Amino acid sequence: MRAPLAALLLLVAFDQACVVYEYEHEIWFRVGGAGTVNVTGRPALWTAFKGVGQASDPDASVTREALRELFERSGLRVKRVTLTRRGGRPYLFVSADFDDLNKLSGTPAFPDLRVHLTREGERLRLDGVWARPPNAPDVGARDRDGLMAVRFHLPAKVFEHKNAAAGVERGNIVGWRQDVAAGRDGGRLEFGALMDRRSILGSTVALFASAIALALLLLAAGLYVALRQGRRQRARAAVG
Numbered sequence: 001m002r003a004p005l006a007a008l009l010l011l012v013a014f015d016q017a018c019v020v021y022e023y024e025h026e027i028w029f030r031v032g033g034a035g036t037v038n039v040t041g042r043p044a045l046w047t048a049f050k051g052v053g054q055a056s057d058p059d060a061s062v063t064r065e066a067l068r069e070l071f072e073r074s075g076l077r078v079k080r081v082t083l084t085r086r087g088g089r090p091y092l093f094v095s096a097d098f099d100d101l102n103k104l105s106g107t108p109a110f111p112d113l114r115v116h117l118t119r120e121g122e123r124l125r126l127d128g129v130w131a132r133p134p135n136a137p138d139v140g141a142r143d144r145d146g147l148m149a150v151r152f153h154l155p156a157k158v159f160e161h162k163n164a165a166a167g168v169e170r171g172n173i174v175g176w177r178q179d180v181a182a183g184r185d186g187g188r189l190e191f192g193a194l195m196d197r198r199s200i201l202g203s204t205v206a207l208f209a210s211a212i213a214l215a216l217l218l219l220a221a222g223l224y225v226a227l228r229q230g231r232r233q234r235a236r237a238a239v240g
Helices: 002-017 043-050 064-073 180-184 200-239
Strands: 023-029 035-041 077-086 089-098 113-120 123-130 147-153 156-161 173-179 189-199
Touching: 023 043, 035 043, 043 089, 043 180, 064 077, 064 089, 147 180, 147 189, 173 180, 173 189
Parallel strands: 023 147
Antiparallel strands: 023 035, 035 089, 077 089, 113 123, 123 189, 147 173, 156 189
């Protein structure tokens, strides 16, 4: 019984790892709000969701130069823009750094994203929605297949999430997805999560520092006891 169960779990994990998206936002951020965003998509979907390029010919008008200008105009620091192909189809990828997650919403590069990071006592709440803008260009019937997703690499322990597609993955990754066709038709992809205000890295460093401090304290206590015992033995020898 155990072998089939293990094989099934392995198959599920492999299936999750093999999911590919036609249009995806992947966001890393720190508890202070700064981070990095990667966006990947086919040219027509860049046009349909972000309004870049010409609806009549997205493949020719959605260029690396146009995407770089779009992100820089939105206040992000572009790290790289690349054009790749998958199954013979073009995909454009942009990676850029930002200073404040809350300031991405509504910028020229993110008309389709509303995201908020707020403090609730000792916790942080992430919430938002990803949806096609009502005034986005109509690219016709093309490029309606496949999945789209928004995924977050959270910086701290996750206490809860709002219907993430695969739950909490690898400890701190949460993602939401829907069919491209649903997104093209105006479907809203709502997301949310509640996390610790202390970063995983900070907590790990603090734990490591505490362990070192405890080890040094125990070492000091051991040396103190050994020195006292040595003094007592020398005193007894002198009396004898």
